[in-house]
Amino acid sequence: MVVAGNSSGQAGRAVTSESLTDQVLVERAQRGDAIAFSELVTRHYRRAVRVAFGLLKNPDDAEDVVQDAFTRVHQRLGDFAGASAFYTWLYRIVVNLSIDALRRRPRERRVDLEAESAREALRSTDELWPRYDDTQPLESAERRQLGARLERALGELPEIHQAVILLREIEGMSYEEIAKTLKIKKGTVMSRLFHARRAMQAAFLAQPRGSGGSGAAS
Amino acid sequence: MAWLDGEAGRRTAEVAAHLERCRECAAEVEAWQKAGHELRALVEAGAGEPEPLLALQTIRDRIAAGESRGLVARLAAWWDEVWLLNRRAVAGVVAAAALGALSAPGVVYLVGRLQGPAYTPMVVVEDLEVGGNATAVVWGGGEDSTTLIWVQPKAGDSHEETF
Numbered sequence: 001m002v003v004a005g006n007s008s009g010q011a012g013r014a015v016t017s018e019s020l021t022d023q024v025l026v027e028r029a030q031r032g033d034a035i036a037f038s039e040l041v042t043r044h045y046r047r048a049v050r051v052a053f054g055l056l057k058n059p060d061d062a063e064d065v066v067q068d069a070f071t072r073v074h075q076r077l078g079d080f081a082g083a084s085a086f087y088t089w090l091y092r093i094v095v096n097l098s099i100d101a102l103r104r105r106p107r108e109r110r111v112d113l114e115a116e117s118a119r120e121a122l123r124s125t126d127e128l129w130p131r132y133d134d135t136q137p138l139e140s141a142e143r144r145q146l147g148a149r150l151e152r153a154l155g156e157l158p159e160i161h162q163a164v165i166l167l168r169e170i171e172g173m174s175y176e177e178i179a180k181t182l183k184i185k186k187g188t189v190m191s192r193l194f195h196a197r198r199a200m201q202a203a204f205l206a207q208p209r210g211s212g213g214s215g216a217a218s
Numbered sequence: 219m220a221w222l223d224g225e226a227g228r229r230t231a232e233v234a235a236h237l238e239r240c241r242e243c244a245a246e247v248e249a250w251q252k253a254g255h256e257l258r259a260l261v262e263a264g265a266g267e268p269e270p271l272l273a274l275q276t277i278r279d280r281i282a283a284g285e286s287r288g289l290v291a292r293l294a295a296w297w298d299e300v301w302l303l304n305r306r307a308v309a310g311v312v313a314a315a316a317l318g319a320l321s322a323p324g325v326v327y328l329v330g331r332l333q334g335p336a337y338t339p340m341v342v343v344e345d346l347e348v349g350g351n352a353t354a355v356v357w358g359g360g361e362d363s364t365t366l367i368w369v370q371p372k373a374g375d376s377h378e379e380t381f
Contacts, residue, residue, distance in 0.1 A: 045270035053265035071280040147260045169254040
């Protein structure tokens with residue numbers, strides 16, 4: 001995508017947006033360059049949808065939230081000083097909008113690590129996660145069942161724990177990046193990630209073996 | 219867990235050496251790695267391949283709709299933005315305000331106790347008239363009495379009368 005051609009018509013001077021950093025694109029968008037803003041959307045849209053989908057579990061809702069997030073980004077471009085990376089700013093908006101959307105839904109069951117059932121689930125088995133053959137295609141019955149159980153276990157976590165897990169596991173963000181995205185301390189990221197993983201494991205193991213997947217678990 | 223995330227820092231080699239010796243920990247790490255892998259596969263499959271160029275038109279429409287909103291809608295949107303990006307700060311301010319509101323009666327009570335009974339004015343100015351060089355002030359006294367003070371500065375004269 002060409003962001004800035006040259007008005008004098010000299011060949012080879014056009015700058016392709018792929019070679020520009022987010023910061024440069026943001027600065028151009030702040031000056032009203034619509035193409036620079038479009039490039040920011042093109043560059044980050046899919047990853048942002050993945051994060052939103054991880055929380056909302058619905059592709060249409062995820063796209064709606066991300067489109068809303070980019071609209072808000074455009075409205076607030078003037079406030080972005082570049083102290084942090086553009087994508088951490090974008091993801092913060094996406095995560096917060098996704099959490100708002102989740103909270104508007106009927107309340108789902110939340111796993112509580114302090115609850116006796118969760119502790120019992122962790123105690124009663126030596127199994128950490130199910131053993132399965134990950135060379136099998138994703139569509140295989142075994143992996144589908146496992147996926148359903150994993151998805152349910154993730155959905156039972158508090159939203160903020162889901163967000164930490166998704167930013168780490170799906171986006172591969174470092175603790176520092178997650179801290180900037182969620183505006184929390186790095187130590188808080190570490191503790192939330194620890195609790196989120198333990199809670200997810202407990203929620204996973206607490207599910208009846210027949211509920212969406214048991215074959216993989218033995 | 220930090221090792222699993224590549225965040226063990228100086229302890230990376232130490233943990234790696236431990237994992238080679240300890241089958242239990244190695245199994246846990248492997249289990250978590252598989253769970254992470256599975257989660258990624260799930261989300262990628264579920265989210266599909268959304269098309270940013272199609273989304274761009276919707277985003278542009280929403281931006282245009284936002285720019286043509288009225289003042290009230292803009293204010294609501296502004297508040298929405300503040301809340302969206304600064305939740306912790308806003309929550310802090312709200313909590314501080316609530317704490318202030320809750321503690322204010324107690325503070326007033328304590329200050330009142332320290333300073334003694336509140337001062338009650340003994341007189342109320344009922345009227346004030348300026349005529350020529352003279353000023354007349356009418357005070358309403360505490361016990362149904364009214365005092366008129368009449369002052370004429372140039373003459374160095376003043377007069378007080380109570381009714």
